[in-house]
Amino acid sequence: MNLIDVQNLHFSYPEGIELLKGIDLAFDHRSTAIIGQNGAGKTTFVKLLKGLLKPVSGDILINGVNTKEISVAKLAAHIGLVFQNPGDQIFKSSVYDEVIFGPHNIGIPEDEADESTKKALIEVGLENKVNDNPYDLSFSERKLISIASILAMNTQIVLLDEPTIAQDDYGKQLIQGLVRKLEGEGRLVISILHDMDFVAETFTRTLVFQNGKVTMDNDTKSVFSQTEAVRRAYLEPPHVTQLGNRLGYTETYLTAEQFVKDSLRKREEFKQ
Amino acid sequence: MxxxxxxxxxxxxxxxxxxxxxxxxxxxxxxxxxxxxxxxxxxxxxxxxxxxxxxxxxxxxxxxxxxxxxxxxxxxxxxxxxxxxxxxxxxxxxxxxxxxxxxxxxxxxxxxxxxxxxxxxxxxxxxxRPSDIVETLQRKGLSHRMGYVINSIFQIIPQMVSSMKTISDAQRSRGMETEGNLFVRVKAFLPLIGPVVISSLVGTRERAMALEARAFSADAKRTYFHEEMKYxxxxxxxxxxxxxxxxxxxxxxx
Amino acid sequence: MSKVVVNNLKYRYPLTENLAINGLTFEIEQGELIGIIGRNGAGKSTLCAALTGLVPHFFKGAYGGSVHIDGINVKESKLSYISREVGIVFQNPFTQMTGAKETVKEELAFGLENLGVPKLEMLRRIEDALNLLEIDHLRDKNPLELSGGQMQRVAIASILVMHPGLLVLDEPTSQLDPQGTAEVFRAIKKLSNQGMTIIMVEHKIEEIAEYADRVMFLDNGKIVAFDTPTNVFSMNHLEEHGLRPPVFTRVCKGLGIRDLSGLYPVTLSEAVNEVQKFNESD
Known part of the structure; x- marks a missing residue:
């Protein structure tokens, strides 16, 4: 069974223009990036998955359960969402209390909640700041707290809204490690992103949103191999992909390592 | 908005x-x-x-x-x-x-x-227009700080309402029950206050810096973009x- | 005389133990575009605040050394006076809007009203800034209803109308989508071409490599390197300071493509040329 099924999804606010215009998607455990211009409907889509908004028509099934038939609070045990701005969710005066808030709410027993909270804080590298006040930490650290507070709930599905904003290379590598680890555990990560290099290096599948529709849906490499279509969605291919394109390579590259490896191999072949 | x-x-x-x-x-x-x-x-x-x-x-x-x-x-x-x-x-x-x-x-x-x-x-x-009222008062001697505060209230209240909504969404997202009887609603409302106040304070601090960058506290004699309303x-x-x-x-x- | 002269600048925020900036000394010439890079906590934003006088006038704390902009000592001058010499643009376009103006052109006028600029001069400067940042079509829109990229360009314009000699940008594109980012970079490039001195903090390293004349690489409140992008990104051990060089440089390092003095390509077009030569050589 798919983790998420989206069937003929339409959405608009009352008296507003239609923001999502008929989306059909199925999600298995492959990590998935959602890219597209601001206003393309990405955040609206993620809020619908999370049950914060309900479809105007069509259905969303999370593990077979229709989001229309379950409260957001109950759904929270199955699907977590990290908001774009950590200020929107942090309200406890210690990092630990903030992170354990979710596990408590969904009824995880105390010792188990404590364990998963500590584990989540280690995973985001904040194990030394357990008792700090979140507002004494930097913006990028608060963002990591908000990620930990979702990880600690051990949901099968994790949604991220622009997790890499304000992160430096260290933070990005950390988040990349988390996405891969969750994917390895068979858990689904769906993330909205503007950083194409990060998408290329991290995600298995990529969706392009444009004007309330999904215009591209494929494994990440195939999506970025269609340079023209990507540009039509007002996006730029990753830098290393552009390098390959400019050199006239037919292969689509997503990482520097792969580019180097291939180039060296080809050179060896050429020499022989 | x-x-x-x-x-x-x-x-x-x-x-x-x-x-x-x-x-x-x-x-x-x-x-x-x-x-x-x-x-x-x-x-x-x-x-x-x-x-x-x-x-x-x-x-x-x-x-x-x-x-x-x-x-x-x-x-x-x-x-x-x-x-x-x-x-x-x-x-x-x-x-x-x-x-x-x-x-x-x-x-x-x-x-x-x-x-x-x-x-x-x-x-x-x-x-x-509210800003015309404020500008008239400023020309009659109201301090421009006060004038700014009055003008910004018209924008900041809708902004706080929408940030309340986002924060409430964030709490529900982590399994907090917000739907139900009055007691549940009141209980759900309390944790909202902290983030709303803090996020508006953080926003206020950033805005205060941005205002300083635009000579907000300059003691020059001010001029006005709008002509004084002449009837x-x-x-x-x-x-x-x-x-x-x-x-x-x-x-x-x- | 240099546009910016910083001498042994040290600063510690109130209630903290470590120096956020620890002994910076450097000079910047008129018309340069400087990229400031480094990991979070390296002191980048603090340096921006020190260049614009927010440190020590807005943020108190322990301050040592000096910052001179066009010969003006920042520590000795009032913020409202410094704001005529140095403009700053922050990350979040939303909090940079006054929130008290209903149209873009009124938003741009805000700083000029504060400075007491006469009406005619005000109109002229607003027209220039609207054109320069390509936001003329937005002049009657409510600034709070614009897209991120548009709002950030309004933020830049509302600083530019004050005719600062130096523009400081603290991660101006970090909250924008790719299109918004491209719009803002295009505007910055244009300003730089017109001779504006610009200092920009930015994580998007490929863009820094493309646009900056010189790169200041900070770590732990100190300067690791302050040189051309080529020289800085060709250094070894960048990763130890938490920095990944541009992907083009990483590719060339992997392939061993460097010139006689050991320097690597840092931009897309340089990398294209050099990889092409590499492929054709034997």
């Missing part, structure tokens, strides 16, 4: 009148019915205000304002006409409750004054209004 000011942006001769003249209009049109003590004069003032609302194209906007105040008016009538002791002439009865004629007369006077005040104020509120007939209109006031005072004294 939704706007909390009631201003209706249209073109009309009422919109053209400057804020100070409108203030004089408010004062005179509230004072005259009170000075005269006559219900007829009060009704006349209300009629004029209604005509001005129509000319300004804001009559429709008046309906919800008046509708809201109907509740107040109704309770005035009931209290004044039925529950004030010392009246004798029963006008009509509803079951055991008697409505007295003197009370009704008194109530009608209060209602007319109330409606008069409501209408003259609403005309000004509906036809004057061509401001002097004759003001004179007529004040004459009306004087006439009503004289008429009352004689």
């Amino acid at each position: 939704q706007n909390i000011s009631l201003y209706v942006n249209k073109k009309s001769f009422v919109h053209d009148v400057d804020f100070l003249t409108k203030l004089i209009y408010i004062f005179v049109f509230i004072a005259i019915p009170i000075i005269s003590g006559s219900v007829i004069i009060g009704l006349l003032a209300i009629l004029i205000s209604l005509i001005l609302h129509t000319c300004a194209g804001v009559l429709k906007k008046l309906i919800p304002i008046v509708a809201l105040s109907l509740f107040v008016l109704l309770s005035v009538i009931i209290v004044q006409a039925a529950f004030i002791p010392g009246y004798h002439i029963v006008f009509f009865s509803l079951g055991p409750v008697h409505f007295y004629q003197e009370g009704l007369i008194h109530a009608s006077l209060i209602i007319v004054r109330f409606l008069d005040i409501l209408l003259v104020s609403s005309l000004t509120v509906l036809t004057t 061509r007939y401001k002097t004759p209109v003001r004179i007529i209004l004040l004459l009306l006031l004087v006439v009503s005072i004289i008429w009352r004294v004689l």
Whole structure:
């Protein structure tokens, strides 16, 4: 069974223009990036998955359960969402209390909640700041707290809204490690992103949103191999992909390592 | 973003009148019915205000304002006409409750004054841009810090409402029950306060820096992007209004 | 005389133990575009605050050394005076809007009203800024209803109208989508071409490599390197300071493509040329 099924999804606010215009998607455990211009409907889509908004028509099934038939609070045990701005969710005066808030709410027993909270804080590298006040930490650290507070709930599905904003290379590598680890555990990560290099290096599948529709849906490499279509969605291919394109390579590259490896191999072949 | 000011942006001769003249209009049109003590004069003032609302194209906007105040008016009538002791002439009865004629007369006077005040104020509120009001006051000596605060309130309140919504979504997202009986709702409301206050404080600090970067605390003599609102007939209109006031005072004294 | 002269600048925020900036000394010339890079906590934003006088006038704390902009000592001058010499643009376009103006052109006028600039001069400067940042079509829009990229360009314009000699940008594109980012970079490039001195903090390293004349690489409140992008990104051990060089440089390092003095390509077009030569050589 798919983790998420989206069937003929339409959405608009009352008296507003239609923001999502008929989306059909199925999600298995492959990590998935959602890219597209601001206003393309990405955040609206993620809020619908999370049950914060309900479809105007069509259905969303999370593990077979229709989001229309379950409260957001109950759904929270199955699907977590990290908001774009950590200020929107942090309200406890210690990092630990903030992170354990979710596990408590969904009824995880105390010792188990404590364990998963500590584990989540280690995973985001904040194990030394357990008792700090979140507002004494930097913006990028608060963002990591908000990620930990979702990880600690051990949901099968994790949604991220622009997790890499304000992160430096260290933070990005950390988040990349988390996405891969969750994917390895068979858990689904769906993330909205503007950083194409990060998408290329991290995600298995990529969706392009444009004007309330999904215009591209494929494994990440195939999506970025269609340079023209990507540009039509007002996006730029990753830098290393552009390098390959400019050199006239037919292969689509997503990482520097792969580019180097291939180039060296080809050179060896050429020499022989 | 939704706007909390009631201003209706249209073109009309009422919109053209400057804020100070409108203030004089408010004062005179509230004072005259009170000075005269006559219900007829009060009704006349209300009629004029209604005509001005129509000319300004804001009559429709008046309906919800008046509708809201109907509740107040109704309770005035009931209290004044039925529950004030010392009246004798029963006008009509509803079951055991008697409505007295003197009370009704008194109530009608209060209602007319109330409606008069409501209408003259609403005309000004509906036809004057809030920032024009603030700018007029600034030119008359209001500090520009205060002016900024007043102007920004119109934008910041809708902003806080939308950030409340986001924060509430974030809490629900982590399994907090917000739907249900009153107790559940109140319990869900409390954790919202912290993030709303903190995020607006953080925002305020960033904004304070951005304002400083734009010479907010400069002590130069300020200039204005908008020309001072010039109303061509401001002097004759003001004179007529004040004459009306004087006439009503004289008429009352004689 | 240099546009910016910083001498042994040290600063510690109130209630903290470590120096956020620890002994910076450097000079910047008129017309340069400087990229400031480094990991979070390296002191980048603090340096921006020190260049614009927010440190020590807005943020108190312990301050040592000096910052001179056009000969003006920042510590000795009032913020409102410094704001004529140095403009700053922050990350979040939303909090940079005054929140008290209803149209873009009024928003741009805000700083000029504060400075007491005469009406005619005000109009002229606003027209220039609207054109320069390609936001002329937005002039009557409510600034709070614009897209991120548009709002950020309004933020830049509202600083530019004040005619600062130096523009400081603290991660101006970090909250924008790719299109918004491209719009803002195009505007910055244009300003730089017109001779504006610009200092920009930015994590988007490929863009820094493309646009900056010189790169200041900070770590732990100190300067690791302050040189051309080529020289800085060709250094060894960048990763130890938490920095990944541009992907083009990483590719070339992997392939061993460097010139005689040991320097690597840092931009897309340089990398294209050099990889092409590499492929054709034997």
